[in-house]
Amino acid sequence: MAIVRICIGTSCYLKGAYNVLQLFQHEIEARGLHDKIEISGSFCMGQCQNDVSVDVDGTVYNVSPETAYKFFEETIMPRL
Structure with a gap:
C-alpha cells in the first residue's frame, strides 16, 4: 500500500x-x-519555497496542480 500525504499548510x-x-x-x-x-x-513539511509538498512512502516531492496527473502516473502508480 502506498501512503500519500499532501501538505495542506497555508x-x-x-x-x-x-x-x-x-x-x-x-x-x-x-x-x-x-x-x-x-x-x-x-501540515507543513518544511519545503514552503517549493510547490505543494507531497510525501509518498516517506519521500517528499514537490508537485504543482499542473504536474499532479503526471506525478500520480509516474511516482505513485509504480509503487502499487
Whole structure:
C-alpha cells in the first residue's frame, strides 16, 4: 500500500494543494484503488519555497496542480 500525504499548510494551500488532493482522490476513485493507496492531509513539511509538498512512502516531492496527473502516473502508480 502506498501512503500519500499532501501538505495542506497555508503556503501549499495557496499553491494549489486542494487541486492536487482532488485530482489524486479522483484517480483513486476512478481506478478503484482505495485498498492500495492511503491518502491524507498533513501540515507543513518544511519545503514552503517549493510547490505543494507531497510525501509518498516517506519521500517528499514537490508537485504543482499542473504536474499532479503526471506525478500520480509516474511516482505513485509504480509503487502499487
